[in-house]
Amino acid sequence: MPALSSRPDPDSPLGKLMATLPQGGRVEWIGLRPARETAMIEVDAVEATAGAGLAGDRYKSGSGKRGITLIQAEHLPVIAALSGHAQVAPATLRRNLVVSGIPLVALKGRRFRIGELVLEGTESCDPCSRMEEALGAGGFNAMRGHGGLCARIVEGGTLRLGDTVQAL
Template sequence: MMSRHAQAGRLEAIGLREARRADMQFVDSAVVTDSGLADDHGRPGKRAVTLIQAEHLPVIAALVGHGVTASDLRRNLVISGINLAALRKGAVRIGDVVLTVEGPCPPCSRMDEVLGHGGYNAVRGHGGWYASVAQPGTLRIGDGVTAG
């Protein structure tokens, strides 16, 4: 049961940041190297790429009482249609790229700055996942997302 998913997911958005506090720039495609997304300031290793479940954005918005965007949460990839939590410690294929979902992204204190009072707690449990790169390649909006 743990390896079965109701459907494949979909890559909805790709966000890059050229520096730590820089604005997110959304692109239609991105090259993924062994150390993460090209043109992103991210860090190599277990936290090379960050992902967020698209379905969690309205949950966070409901908890803070106003709209929330993928840019607010500063995650690289927005995924819909497949439960990322079910892929923890496993491989996820997005197009021709394979990532290993390493662990959950805890919120940072900046969430109160960006989302307002209570933003930090609203994101807890919904902040996404960080992943390492198992197989580099190119990501494109609309790519399918599957286990393995």
């Protein structure tokens, strides 16, 4: 399997800085996309399958590198401000999880635990052209750099609201 990112040597000064996180995070919201261009379904808990995705989500099958998508709770007000809205509902952005307290960018290319699950950050979750429709003109650009993270499910289980997020 090819490297997920060009991380520095873990023993180098930069490698040590990149591995240090001040705190864990928390799952604030869970949503499922049952089909393309349909409303998301908000849930309190969902089953996650290793190498696949979340039960009831349209990305449940396939390569698994986009088995689950996450967005930073702290970025929601930024996206709202940049798109001219007072607030943006998580379902509008079509990510599976809203996570607070931990910088998702620091989890790209590494494994992390959310409750029972072990995930591996695979790539940035860049916005799609549908954000123009969802947020209005400029919505795509409002989300650039704030789209979140795609992850592969390494170990499945039940994912619940309030689960902690910890880098491994």
